[in-house]
Amino acid sequence: MNHALTLKIGPATFRIGSAWRQPVDALARLYADYPMPAGAIADFTVRLEPAGPFRRWFRPSIFITGDHGLADAAPMSLAHGLLAAEMGMNLQMALGWRRHLLLHASSVEKDGRALVMTGESGSGKSTLAAQLGERGWRLMGDEFALLDLETGAIFPFPRLVSLKNRAIGVLAAEAPAERMGPLLAGTAKGDIRHLIPRREAIGRMAEGAPPALLLFPRFGHEADVRPVGQGEVFMRLTQASTNYVALGEAGFAALSDFVRNVPARAIDFPSGDEAIALVERLWEELA
Amino acid sequence: MPARYCQDSPDAIASCVLEDMVLLYHRPSGQTHMAIAPVPEILATLDDGAALTAGELLGQLAQLYDLGEPEEALPLVEAHLAELAALGLVRIA
Secondary structure (H helix, E strand, C coil), X not given: CCEEEEEEEXXXXXXXXXXXXHHXXXXXXXXXXXXXXXXXXXXXXXXXXXXXXXXXXXXXXEEEEECCCCCCCCCEEHHHHHHHHHHHHHHHHHHHCCCEEEEEEEEEEECCEEEEEECCCCCCXXXXXXXXXXXXXXXXXCCEEEEECCCCCEECCCCCEEEECHHHHHHHCCCCHHXXXXXXXXXXXXXXXXECCCHHHHHCCCCCECEEEXXXXXXXXXXXXXXXXXXXXXXXXXXXXXXXXXXXXXXXHHHHHHHHXXXXXXXXXXXXXXXXXXXXXXXXXXX | CCCCEEECCCCCEEEEECCCCEEEEECCCCEEEEECCCHHHHHHHCCCCCXXXXXXXXXXXXXXXXXXXXXXXXHHHHHHHHHHHHHXXXXXX
């Protein structure tokens, strides 16, 4: 690879190689506060390669690959190279990480305990975590929460927060401009802009916290709070985990302990401000 | 001769009781099953290497639970045993 960067996010070290300079430069700028242990042994390799022999120069088009690849992944335009690198890192984690039970969830920490939020794409879990991260909570991650198999603690994976469409304006109003990445317009998921987590969240990215509350947020509905039975919580978390089956009995033991010990609620909310008030109230009552 | 059923192996299943169900992790297959009554009770009765017919199993369960008339309960126990055998959680001894 002509251009490369080694980057540590939470416990995982990535080596990102690219045929083009732009995506690596964009990553180096946005991940400037993260450890970049040059020469370190990487857990994962991400490669951004031309989609065809001439596509490095002619209508440059990126194919994401690495230790783990998806055969039918669609090539992306070079203008979205930063997104391609981010997707590449997520893909390696989702398919290859085995040291924790990996939950597709956002998480934030306060007073030494973690709040975990999981839901479908568009549920608001990522935006909510990013907003809480600007309002006194420590952002642990907007995409993956890492459940420790031995201790049951949640460990951070605080990559850049991927803000989509309406969430961009919401966070641009709260976070300083120097922590916002470039606007990537017209991607397959609409407009995307990355948010760099606060420096404290990055500095403490090796620090886990015991989980104290699990929420299933749902944006765009009248405010409501519902209890969720442990059986349903277990089923939804196995669906939200990319490596539950691969981890075998260790994953079963960690997840069943989590489900028995962490109170869970489904929350609906019509706006971010109402969601934050609801989260703060539930945290006081249940955590 | 009616079939005798036993657990897959003495240490095959790790279970975890939740509020509304019991989780069963089957070690040989790596599969997780979510079970409600009477499945956990049937498996518990087959604990410690027991190999029982459906009728014997029903007799033991009836000492602990109100299962109604035996002629109605027996086909249900047989159906559960056939289902558990298909999943690999019990086998014919």
